[in-house]
Amino acid sequence: MAKDYYEILGVAKSATKEEIKKAYRKLALKYHPDKGGTKEDEAKFKEINEAYNILSNDEKRKSYDQFGHAGPNMGSGAGSYNWSDFAQSGYGTGGFNVNFEDLGGLGDIFGDFFGGARSSRAQKRGADVETEILIDFMDAVKGLQKEIVLDKLNQCDKCNGSGAEPGTKIKTCPTCGGSGQIKKARQTMFGTFAQVATCDDCDGTGKIPEKRCSKCGGAGRLKERKGLKIKIPAGIEDGQTIRLSGKGEAGPKGTPAGDLYLRIRIKPNREFERSGPNIKSETEISFPRASLGTVVEVKTVHGKVKLKIPAGTQSGKIFKIAEKGMPIINSGRFGDHLVTVVVKTPTRLTRKQKKLLEEFESDKGWL
Ligand SMILES: [Zn+2]
Ligand SMILES: [Zn+2]
Known part of the structure; x- marks a missing residue:
């Protein structure tokens, strides 16, 4: 059962538009993602926006009063923005890149309101820094520390x-x-606010x-080239970003530093192909060995593993070697190694081989 929108905003059913607006502003500020709150705060913020989206619109409010959550107009209009837009980096900790279009009618309010709120609430801080690094496939398997x-x-x-x-x-x-x-006095669509x-x-x-400091001229910070030790966890995926809190640019005059966002790119490997937590490879065997059954040695990222190939194995058959794949970050567990058997057809035959094969083929009934 969805929560009551009036309850969410903490207003009476008879509340005026102005009261609803006021309650919304207060709550939105409290739970705003820019404050770096918890997951629950995020959920609450979403809920508040949804409630406001409905109750601030006369038609939707009327429908809600009559029919509750089941009423018409209660569908996609309610909180139809993409939450990930709030979570993106690009503006400080717990960055705030609102897609105003996604906010529907709320865009103007957010634009005005949070534009101001942001600068007033937050102390100045250093800029976030984004950078990309390319690592080897095996570094993604083992984890890596580098400067x-x-x-x-x-x-x-x-x-x-x-x-x-x-x-x-x-x-x-x-x-x-x-x-x-x-x-400062600020003009907004709702009037003047201090x-x-x-x-x-x-x-x-x-x-x-x-x-003023003679080295930095009073800024408290300087542009420099400097080494930074970083740690990349085993199991990282291509394209994943690591956030290093406080490792961005220093803030002015000793104010907090921004964050560093490290985007990890992984070089492809000739032998191994990654598929999420699993690693795929191929192994070639001759068609007599595939027919008779054999044992092959499969190279995994954790070393060589002996694999039994049963008699009558077809080309393309995939065998799973459990827990010999990628480490799963911070879990102590591993994905699997999936090896595809490729049965090779001979391209050059000696006279003897040709004779044997002809004999084999003439003994019908195998296919
Ligand atoms: Zn200085
Ligand atoms: Zn001052």
């Missing part, structure tokens, strides 16, 4: 990010009086140096 070199803004080591020349004082920002925030924004002079820190 990569990044050209990005790093915290100034002379002033430790403060922007002040070591030994000099740091004073209270005169622009914001040390609060790090300044009040809004709090980050102070540009101190980047929200509330402090400014009396004498």
